[in-house]
Amino acid sequence: MATPWDQAYKHIIPLDFNSVNSVPDSFVWSQSDVIQPDNGLFIPIIDLMDSNAPKLIVEACETWGVFQLKNHGVRTKIMEDIESEARKLFDLPIDQKLKAVRSPDGLSGYGIVPIQSLFSTFMWHEGLTLFGSAIDHAKALWPHDYQQFSDTIDEYQSQMKALAEKVTGILFRALSIPVEDLNWFDDPTNRSGCNLALQLNSYPPCPEPTRTLGLAPHTDTSIVTILQAKTSGLQVFKDGVGWIPVEPEPEAIIVNLGDFTHLLSNGRFISVLHRVVVKPIQRYSMGYFYRPPKDFVVSPLLSKDLGPGEVPRYRSIIAKEYHELKANCKHYEKAFSLIEN
Numbered sequence: 001m002a003t004p005w006d007q008a009y010k011h012i013i014p015l016d017f018n019s020v021n022s023v024p025d026s027f028v029w030s031q032s033d034v035i036q037p038d039n040g041l042f043i044p045i046i047d048l049m050d051s052n053a054p055k056l057i058v059e060a061c062e063t064w065g066v067f068q069l070k071n072h073g074v075r076t077k078i079m080e081d082i083e084s085e086a087r088k089l090f091d092l093p094i095d096q097k098l099k100a101v102r103s104p105d106g107l108s109g110y111g112i113v114p115i116q117s118l119f120s121t122f123m124w125h126e127g128l129t130l131f132g133s134a135i136d137h138a139k140a141l142w143p144h145d146y147q148q149f150s151d152t153i154d155e156y157q158s159q160m161k162a163l164a165e166k167v168t169g170i171l172f173r174a175l176s177i178p179v180e181d182l183n184w185f186d187d188p189t190n191r192s193g194c195n196l197a198l199q200l201n202s203y204p205p206c207p208e209p210t211r212t213l214g215l216a217p218h219t220d221t222s223i224v225t226i227l228q229a230k231t232s233g234l235q236v237f238k239d240g241v242g243w244i245p246v247e248p249e250p251e252a253i254i255v256n257l258g259d260f261t262h263l264l265s266n267g268r269f270i271s272v273l274h275r276v277v278v279k280p281i282q283r284y285s286m287g288y289f290y291r292p293p294k295d296f297v298v299s300p301l302l303s304k305d306l307g308p309g310e311v312p313r314y315r316s317i318i319a320k321e322y323h324e325l326k327a328n329c330k331h332y333e334k335a336f337s338l339i340e341n
């Protein structure tokens, strides 16, 4: 029977998560999607202050596509502030949150996770997607008290951008991609229109955590994604092993590679497949998606290391075109195969 909830909000947030004590059918994923044995493996933890860090990061990207980073230089205060702003947002009553709702053709705003459109089963998740400033959404949410949210988002994004550039710089150097030639790289004004996004994620407490997923398996459409989460839930897939839980180290930040790095490295670096499982307790995470500008041509040929013996596995593709291709692919590996030479 249709409830008022279905009629009003289903396209935005498919469920009033607080009102149910079981997982509705439309959220039930098959058991094989959800449950996995514990294999006792851990992803690498790297100290950015270690003189070996660049080498360790490159190795982690070749074998895992994901690692945790300690001594990353992002201040603890801003990491705490962003989490408390996320909590403040997701704690609002639904009617209030809908004031920042994503418009049907828009990209930024509150609602269902953007990758939901690729799956027919719902995920136990709500989120806020931001591109640049959050001031308009903040004003809609808190007309008299928007500054703190907006300032925290600005500060967090600028710290994430600096960190993402550090990591990207290490990877591009390893690939002999001359960062000096990239007009968007390290541009403080961001004039080149980098297509950077911040995603605040909330995974509400789930009464039957083994029946559903917080995020379905996917790879990120980014160069690198920097993720902050205090609690477990994220799992990464390793070929030949299976799903491995990521246990966040206190104060560390999780870095995972996205599809663009896989393409730029001619397949050397892994765009890691990952998913989120839910718990009986609330979980928040903040994902910063570092991407090139939409008109950037992503090509393995940018790498000066691609020698005479090595052929480009992928054709060149404009970042915007790749985004569109991926948005229409039902399977994460499909996008790569479509542009394989």
Ligand code: OGA
Binding pocket: 199, 201, 215, 220, 227, 229, 233, 234, 274, 275, 276, 285, 286, 287
């Ligand atoms: C994402 C993502 C992981 C998490 O937002 O793309 O994979 O732990 N998030 O929330």
Ligand code: NI
Binding pocket: 218, 219, 220, 225, 274
């Ligand atoms: Ni992701």
